[in-house]
Amino acid sequence: MPRTNTDVAESLAAAGRRFYARGWVLGTSGNFSVVTHRDPLRLAITASSLDKGSLDTSHILDVDETCTVHGGTGNPSAETLLHFEIVRRRGAGAVLHTHSVWSTMLSDSHGLDGGLNIEGYEMLKGLDGVRTHAHREWVPIVPNDQDMTRLAGVVGTTLDAHPAGHAILLQRHGLYTWGASLADAVRHVEIFEFLFETIGRTAAYRSRGGHHGIAQDS
Amino acid sequence: MPRTNTDVAESLAAAGRRFYARGWVLGTSGNFSVVTHRDPLRLAITASSLDKGSLDTSHILDVDETCTVHGGTGNPSAETLLHFEIVRRRGAGAVLHTHSVWSTMLSDSHGLDGGLNIEGYEMLKGLDGVRTHAHREWVPIVPNDQDMTRLAGVVGTTLDAHPAGHAILLQRHGLYTWGASLADAVRHVEIFEFLFETIGRTAAYRSRGGHHGIAQDS
Amino acid sequence: MPRTNTDVAESLAAAGRRFYARGWVLGTSGNFSVVTHRDPLRLAITASSLDKGSLDTSHILDVDETCTVHGGTGNPSAETLLHFEIVRRRGAGAVLHTHSVWSTMLSDSHGLDGGLNIEGYEMLKGLDGVRTHAHREWVPIVPNDQDMTRLAGVVGTTLDAHPAGHAILLQRHGLYTWGASLADAVRHVEIFEFLFETIGRTAAYRSRGGHHGIAQDS
Amino acid sequence: MPRTNTDVAESLAAAGRRFYARGWVLGTSGNFSVVTHRDPLRLAITASSLDKGSLDTSHILDVDETCTVHGGTGNPSAETLLHFEIVRRRGAGAVLHTHSVWSTMLSDSHGLDGGLNIEGYEMLKGLDGVRTHAHREWVPIVPNDQDMTRLAGVVGTTLDAHPAGHAILLQRHGLYTWGASLADAVRHVEIFEFLFETIGRTAAYRSRGGHHGIAQDS
Numbered sequence: 001m002p003r004t005n006t007d008v009a010e011s012l013a014a015a016g017r018r019f020y021a022r023g024w025v026l027g028t029s030g031n032f033s034v035v036t037h038r039d040p041l042r043l044a045i046t047a048s049s050l051d052k053g054s055l056d057t058s059h060i061l062d063v064d065e066t067c068t069v070h071g072g073t074g075n076p077s078a079e080t081l082l083h084f085e086i087v088r089r090r091g092a093g094a095v096l097h098t099h100s101v102w103s104t105m106l107s108d109s110h111g112l113d114g115g116l117n118i119e120g121y122e123m124l125k126g127l128d129g130v131r132t133h134a135h136r137e138w139v140p141i142v143p144n145d146q147d148m149t150r151l152a153g154v155v156g157t158t159l160d161a162h163p164a165g166h167a168i169l170l171q172r173h174g175l176y177t178w179g180a181s182l183a184d185a186v187r188h189v190e191i192f193e194f195l196f197e198t199i200g201r202t203a204a205y206r207s208r209g210g211h212h213g214i215a216q217d218s
Numbered sequence: 219m220p221r222t223n224t225d226v227a228e229s230l231a232a233a234g235r236r237f238y239a240r241g242w243v244l245g246t247s248g249n250f251s252v253v254t255h256r257d258p259l260r261l262a263i264t265a266s267s268l269d270k271g272s273l274d275t276s277h278i279l280d281v282d283e284t285c286t287v288h289g290g291t292g293n294p295s296a297e298t299l300l301h302f303e304i305v306r307r308r309g310a311g312a313v314l315h316t317h318s319v320w321s322t323m324l325s326d327s328h329g330l331d332g333g334l335n336i337e338g339y340e341m342l343k344g345l346d347g348v349r350t351h352a353h354r355e356w357v358p359i360v361p362n363d364q365d366m367t368r369l370a371g372v373v374g375t376t377l378d379a380h381p382a383g384h385a386i387l388l389q390r391h392g393l394y395t396w397g398a399s400l401a402d403a404v405r406h407v408e409i410f411e412f413l414f415e416t417i418g419r420t421a422a423y424r425s426r427g428g429h430h431g432i433a434q435d436s
Numbered sequence: 437m438p439r440t441n442t443d444v445a446e447s448l449a450a451a452g453r454r455f456y457a458r459g460w461v462l463g464t465s466g467n468f469s470v471v472t473h474r475d476p477l478r479l480a481i482t483a484s485s486l487d488k489g490s491l492d493t494s495h496i497l498d499v500d501e502t503c504t505v506h507g508g509t510g511n512p513s514a515e516t517l518l519h520f521e522i523v524r525r526r527g528a529g530a531v532l533h534t535h536s537v538w539s540t541m542l543s544d545s546h547g548l549d550g551g552l553n554i555e556g557y558e559m560l561k562g563l564d565g566v567r568t569h570a571h572r573e574w575v576p577i578v579p580n581d582q583d584m585t586r587l588a589g590v591v592g593t594t595l596d597a598h599p600a601g602h603a604i605l606l607q608r609h610g611l612y613t614w615g616a617s618l619a620d621a622v623r624h625v626e627i628f629e630f631l632f633e634t635i636g637r638t639a640a641y642r643s644r645g646g647h648h649g650i651a652q653d654s
Numbered sequence: 655m656p657r658t659n660t661d662v663a664e665s666l667a668a669a670g671r672r673f674y675a676r677g678w679v680l681g682t683s684g685n686f687s688v689v690t691h692r693d694p695l696r697l698a699i700t701a702s703s704l705d706k707g708s709l710d711t712s713h714i715l716d717v718d719e720t721c722t723v724h725g726g727t728g729n730p731s732a733e734t735l736l737h738f739e740i741v742r743r744r745g746a747g748a749v750l751h752t753h754s755v756w757s758t759m760l761s762d763s764h765g766l767d768g769g770l771n772i773e774g775y776e777m778l779k780g781l782d783g784v785r786t787h788a789h790r791e792w793v794p795i796v797p798n799d800q801d802m803t804r805l806a807g808v809v810g811t812t813l814d815a816h817p818a819g820h821a822i823l824l825q826r827h828g829l830y831t832w833g834a835s836l837a838d839a840v841r842h843v844e845i846f847e848f849l850f851e852t853i854g855r856t857a858a859y860r861s862r863g864g865h866h867g868i869a870q871d872s
Contacts, residue, residue, distance in 0.1 A: 122391035
């Protein structure tokens, strides 16, 4: 477990490289944070408007709940408020936001449903606390909003309404997920991005004359 | 051919990196084994809950048929039972489980058929014992199950029912294949993952108004 | 900001490697330029007929508005005229042309519409001057033409007709975008390539029985 | 231009790595050759049954027209006959066979047409001798055959029937293309693989309710 600020910063930069290689944080999108102190609450979070695949440790900011920067170079993203909201509501140790094609597409296509149901996949077992593929994971879809304070409020309310959930989708904006540690959160990102692509391709295959399988709510 | 435990461990870690780069073992999914001793039977197998793209040699466990760990750091996956089942039934030297989007999708869409037929592809010639593209490869699809002992039994029965087969699919869980050597098994993984993607895209192309080709049972 | 010709050349070569890795400049396609002097106008531009993923600094040409080469090895692409046209009309500091599958496909499918409308995506906020996902970005599609002088004229007229736009598509030929700096232009390429893929996949998902989301003009 | 056998072997291995990274030569598929001597005709060609992404120079064989091996480690592929056929008919300096998902899929879907027509794409200008996107490229599709002598005869007849063509597809087997040099042939592979993917995605987009563009024969 990383102990120093440099370790944390390097881990966040490494996560950025990993996600960038997958095409999940193109065009300076995405933001990643790790809790570095609980009381008072402090995050190490990626600076805004930077290519997340080429971060160096100076690009990781040390911020408090007022979004005041105490270290690092750059400005915090407005979405920092969402990171704090998730950390407080879920007691998370790390929060990750990726911005993939599949998550963006499904958040749009399922927007009117208010969410996306995923069940029956073995991959779900990689989510904290999930022990079986028969698990039913509801991923709420929250309408996007440029008023970040308002959006953070909606995200908070949504998290409270779905206390067992592991992620939320912002419509046409991407995935937010979290974990007790950065490694847990990275694993969650990979699991959800995998599931979004699988669901996207499965619905397409079926309606094009492919074969039938287990009934699927999505 | 790797002779020492370190060689075997490094080969397994290399296979993990290769598969991870393709997106076939995201979110700590997948597991890989090599037979290191026949009588008594011993496997070198990847530890559970680890990112398979970043394994180091300490993450490769030395286990016996009771799944007791004799070396390495970590816990063996429950799926270790499946590896032993396949090794015993097929006399395999290596067993690989990958967890790709296309294999997961097809295992779902063809689940009610109980399997997937693949024929006519030159790529099939890369499978052990196959000499012509006119080969007909049946890939059974086994329903997923969290009771690993029960699942191992079903896998064993399925393998006996299809003695010429080179792989099985676990529904919404991915591919299991094997080979006399790790290199053979890696080649088999690449062949099946290629064929799953080709089949998935072909059915889509045809039903969307694309042209007609050789009749295909899948 | 790169100050010397070598810095500029290395930055262009690095952009080439990045785009090549994505598959956006296969088969020696694509061309990239940076303004090195304003009056008289001079560009550092990639030489023609080279693999853009393997450029070295000698492959970056120093050209003036008559396309005379003052430094570097190789011949300038005929498309150099388009780069100058965009630089003059937009005051751009860098112009990038990528040639991806998705951009080529959408430029073809939307050709009769004369353009492609993109709105509602958070990713649009990465475009210079765009502050909200509610932004409506019109990407004109210009018919391809081997007469480069004529094509440059049409591109110029199109740019003037859409002064707020950030990109144009050449039909079955790919994307042209620009920025105040090379980093801005690279960010724009990634944003548009992401959006093209998302739009391509979304339309497909909807008409195959996927769910409904926000009304979309594309 | 490579002069020595080691240079040629390294260039072929590099081409293998490049194609493997794209997923175009999975599972030991694919084979690549360069003409090293004209009279008598001698090829440097990849040995059979090897992972084409991990070749070293010893895996490149020096063969004559009887397929006798004069240097290198391994056995020549039976497809060596196809390489010689293409070299003789076209005077090529290099022949490349890749085995991608998209080429395999289109060779299957268009099999009954006997070929695939590609026109209107700027990318076609990268093919030797092609000066305009208005070019019409016919890619014949030849039924696969395990009798390599017979297949070489059919390939030869097909090449003679389409003297302006730059490639052929073997049904459910992949792409064969060539060039005066290895660099030309590599460029041709990238161009055709790009075009196959674009055509595959375009037909899908149109029939799913996407917009209409230039009439396309494929």
